[in-house]
Amino acid sequence: WIGPKDYRTTPICRAITRRTRDGVSNDKLKEIINDEVQKAIAREELPSDFESRDYTPHFNCRHTYIKSV
Numbered sequence: 001w002i003g004p005k006d007y008r009t010t011p012i013c014r015a016i017t018r019r020t021r022d023g024v025s026n027d028k029l030k031e032i033i034n035d036e037v038q039k040a041i042a043r044e045e046l047p048s049d050f051e052s053r054d055y056t057p058h059f060n061c062r063h064t065y066i067k068s069v
Contacts (some may be wrong), residue, residue: 013061
């Protein structure tokens with residue numbers, strides 16, 4: 001999980017970055033993203049009806065993933 005590390009980085013992306021720093025499979029990454037989205041909904045950082053897409057945890061996300069070999 002890579003992207004800018006600045007004042008605009010969301011708590012969701014900070015948590016995903018922390019949880020994936022040693023690398024994870026694509027399936028595990030999707031699981032982590034969904035978990036962090038659910039936590040953000042509970043904290044009311046996202047609308048209660050928000051549904052994340054596979055690799056997009058929130059609106060205007062500036063982070064992405066890279067495949068490691």
